[in-house]
Amino acid sequence: MTFRFKISTTIFVLFFICNSINNLISAPSMQRSKNDLQQEESFPKKDFSKYQDKKIQKIIVEGNKQITTEMVKSKLPYKEGDLFDPMLSSDAIRNLESLKYFRQIKIEVDSAESDSINLYVVLQENPKLEKYEFVGNHAIKTKKIVERLTLDKVETVDDVFMKRSCESIKAMYKEEGFLFADVKGKLVLNDKGEKANIIFEITEGSSxxxxxxxxxxxxxxxxxxxxxxxxxxxxxxxxxxxxxxxxxxxxxxxxxxxxxxxxxxxxxxxxxxxxxxxxxxxxxxxxxxxxxxxEGDRFRISKISAPGDDVLLESDILSQVLLEEGQYYNATKVTQSVERLKDLWGDKGFVNADVYPQITPSEEEKTVEVSFYADRGDKVFVRKIDITGNDVTNDRVIRHAIGLEEGDLLTNKKLQQAQDDVERLSYFDKGGVNWRLHKINDEKVDLEMNVKETKTGKAELNASLGSDADSNKRALKVGFDLEKRNFMGEGYDVGAKTQVQLAKGGSKLFEMHFLNPHLWDSDVSCHVEGFHKTQEFDEWVNVNSTPYVKESGGDIGLGFALNKIDKYLNIEAEVGFEFVDARKNNVTKGSTAKERKALKMIMDNSFRRAPLQWLGLNFIKDTRNHIAYPNKGYKFIWSNKVALPGVNKDYSFLKMEADLSCYTALIGDDALVLMLHGLVGTVFQIGQDKSIPYKELFHMGGQSTVRGFRFGGIGPSWKNQDPLGGRNAILFNTELIFPLVEQMGIKAHVFYDAGAGWSTPKYGTVRPDLITRNAFDFRQSIGFGFNITQPQPIKIDWGYKLDRRPGESPSELHLSANVAF
Missing domain, CATH: 3.10.20.310 (membrane protein fhac)
Structure with missing residues (x-):
């Protein structure tokens, strides 16, 4: 006995699909058939042959109130001045019936002159839906029924609509276990018959x-x-x-x-x-x-074969088969092997290849032979590529990401890669980028990339509470963000941001940026940024007046895609200028003059009033499948920033960082996503008389580094109090991310954070013994958090210190929120 069949990966949901189709057929929104109209009235069988080829002088529409005459005429296969063709009258009625506004349609003709006619379209409209009511529904809420019937979009109703609506409601009850539910519909017209109220009386019965x-x-x-x-x-x-x-x-x-x-x-x-x-x-x-x-007998696999050819050897094919000889037969592995083999052939250019498993059991020996046969067809080449659905995004922006060219050999890998790369732009819904293949002949196809665009702009009021990457101040911060990615459909990223801390002497921030990812339609990107900000570092306690820094500046950069080496690899070169205006009247506290002098020496070097000019060179590789919601891929950044002594009087340093973030889905696409993040960095002075700006040191602790600690809570400090910042840092974060309430856009995560900052610049201080936590000290925390996207974006993290020290709080709560409008 031999079985040869084609296995589909969707066979397991076949029965639900059939059921869904049945429900859709019963839905009132489906197009009505000809039988739904009163055929004897709507399609009068009149003999129009005597008007054949007479000129249509006028087209007169009667009885239309809710729909315009122009709309009616646009659906007719006739135009004034055309010669009349009686055979088109049925097309005219069919086209008008598709509007779903009319319960009766008549086409009439009379002679205008000896060689011309007037064409009349006589309509009787369905009554306009005014109100709807449901009586007796307890198990299913009215809102759910209204959504199923799409009543908010229904404009007119008739007996056919009522009948189908009743059937749809019955189907809903059937899905909930109410097999004997009964639904009766009433259509109540007003005096003129132009408007209608509909009532559904539901007898639920027992579940x-x-x-x-x-x-x-x-x-x-x-x-x-x-x-x-x-x-x-x-x-x-x-x-x-x-x-x-x-x-x-x-x-x-x-x-x-x-x-x-x-x-x-x-x-x-x-x-x-x-x-x-x-x-x-x-x-x-x-x-x-x-x-x-x-149950029958249990069968072991005695032999697996897959005939090869001049393209693929049998060994190449068998390497993709998940079954093994001697194991028990497994239908799922057969199905998965078929899909893998299709992909194997598809990667060789045979995207239309079919793979058929042949199953040959031996009931006497309780064994089965499994063979995989391929009908590979011809290699397929791309004739042309069309892009649809991009109402905003320019075609060339998408084509830059596609990578495929007209005339290329088509492979499954290229198709999937192009789809992933376009989705990575994040201008489209997740899962909203799909290919459609239009076969021209056995060797050529037209490709259609259909995209579903998403919102790429935001205007947000935002609020945050707790320490962050820039400050330990716990006061509430409020701000406004305005950003548009894909500005003008050209892929430009334009934005501005302002933020104010609601406290005396609180920080202020204003930023703006512009990015052109394809300068002059090339693979060179360009960005310009500018900022002005003030910060008060109130975490310093051994001072009479806290350090206060005002900065203004900006940078410009060019990015170069290294497509010939790696399509995901970019080099970015930057040049920046800043003016750092630090408050200089800090009077330090201390038990002795020597101690006060020692701290003041450090502060005078870290908080200088001086211009800063710097150069940057960054290597970036980003393979993430989505910028906002990645579930696979990684992003690596090796950044280098140098302030040269020849052009800077006070500050001079070299800072290097390596930052890696990895994502992988452990369950499904988004059911459980693992995120791993690591960072190592170092910064050092260039020249003995030069300083490193306080902000360029590493301040570990806070929501963006090690949660559960406050800003600067990990790393060098003055007497275990004032955060000095470190020249070296290491950071590790791991998160498990999963949807908590998917309908409300709430995701939860559990995390483990660890990191260290060490070796602060001493600047010749006379009391280096008062610099504490200056050695490498790896601190750790665990915790959980929530990302809420609806009705407003909120990020909450609670971190618990695993190695709490005397005087430290056991945990920290970090909160940031955005209120969109």
Whole structure:
């Protein structure tokens, strides 16, 4: 006995798809058929042959009130001045009927002159929906029914609409286990018959509950194991919350397939469900289901073959097969192997290749031979590439990311890579970039990339509380962000940001930026940034007046894509200018003059009033599949920033950082995503008489570094109090991210953070012994947090110190929020 068949990866949901199609057919929004109209009235069979080829002098529309005459005429296959063709009258009625506004349509003709006619379109409109009402619905909320019937979009109603709406409501109740629910619809017209109220009277009846699921003939597996496989579940105390106990008749066919497939995955190749019996209790409220199973024998794989050819050797093909000789037969692995082999052929240019498994069992020996045959077809080349759905984004912006060229050999890998690269732009919905292939002949296809654009702009009021990357001040910060990515559809990123801390002497920030990712339509990018900010470092306690810094400046940079080496690799060169205006009247506290002098020496070097000119060179590789919501890929940045002594009088340093973020989906696409982040950095003076700006040192602790610690809480300090900042830093973050309430856009994460900052510049201080925490000290924390996107974006993190020291708080709460409008 030999089985040869084509396996589809979607076979397991076939029964639900059929059920969904059935429901859609019953939905009132579907196009009506000709039989839905009163055919004798709407399609009068008149003899218009005597008007053949007469000129249409006028087209006169009568009876239209809700829809314009121009709209009606636009649907007619006739124009004034055309010669009349009686055969087109049925097309005219069909086109008008597609508008779904009319319950009666008539085409009439009369002679205007001897060689011309007037064409009349006589319409009787459906009444306009004014109000709707539902009576008797308790198990299903009115809002849910309205959404299913799309009543908010319905403009006119008729008897056909009412009938189909009733059927749709019944289908909803059936899905909830109310098999005997009854729905009656009433259409109430006003005096003129132009408007209508509709009323649905619902008799719900009792909800049927699946009380027990039994099995007959299962010898190899316990009934408890088989129940876990089924879509249908037995009712229990929390069944209302989990959906258990719900009876959906169509689901039984799916359950049969699940059982058979489970057996086949465990080697029982010929297992089948022979019958499913459904019994009702006397009160028609409870259901008892029994599956009758024939398990058959268990089959081992005796031989696996896959004939090769001049393109792929059999060994190449078999390397992609997940089955192994000697193992028990597994239907899922057969299906997965077929898909892998299709991809294998597709990567060779045979994107239309079909792969068929041939299953040959031996019932005497309880073995099975599995062979994979390929109908590879011809190699396929790209004739042209069209882009659709991009109402805003310019074609060339998308084509820059696609990578495919007209005339290229088409492969599955190229298609998938191009799709991923376009989605990475983040101008489109996640999952909103898809290919459509239009076959021209066996060797050529036209490619259509269809995109679904998303909002790329924001105007936000924002608020944050707690220490952050720039300050330890706990006062509330408020601000305004204005940003537009993909400005003018050209991929430009334009934005401005302002933020003010609501406290005396609080920090202020204003930033603006512009990025052109393809300067002069090339692979060179250009960015310009400018800023003005003031900061008061109130975490300093051994001073009479806290350090206060005002900075203004900007930078300009060019980025170069190294496509010939790696399409994801970029080099960015920058030049920047800043003016640092630091408050110089700091009078330090201290028990002795020597101690005060020692601290003042450090502060005078870290907080200088001086211009700063610098150069930057960054190497960036970004393979993430999405900028905002990545679930695979990584981003690596090696940044270098140098302030040369020849052009800077006070400040001179070299700063280097390596930053890596990795993402991978552990369950599904977004059900559980692992994020790993690491950073190492160092900065050092160039010249003994030069300083490193305070902001260029590493200040570890806070929501953007090690959560559970305050800004500068990890690393060098003065007497365990004033954060001095370190010349070296190491940071490690790991997060498990998962949706918490997906409908509300709430994601949760648990994290482990660790890091250290060490070796502060001493600047010849006379009391180096008062510099504490200056050695390498790896600090750790764990915690959890939430990312809320609706109704307003909020990020909350709570971190707990794993190695709390005397005088430290056990934990820290970090909160930032954005209120969009």
């Amino acid at each position: 049927l509950k699946v009380m027990t699921i039994s099995f007959v003939g299962n010898k190899r597996f316990l009934s408890s194991k088989l129940r876990q496989i089924l879509f249908t579940k037995e009712n229990w105390v929390l069944g209302k919350l989990t959906g258990a106990g719900k009876y959906i008749p169509e689901a039984l066919e799916y359950d049969k397939h699940l059982l058979e497939h489970f057996y086949q995955d465990n080697g029982y190749l010929l297992a089948k469900v022979t019958d499913v019996k459904v019994e009702y209790s006397e009160n028609k409220k409870n259901i008892f289901i029994t599956f009758h199973i024939e």
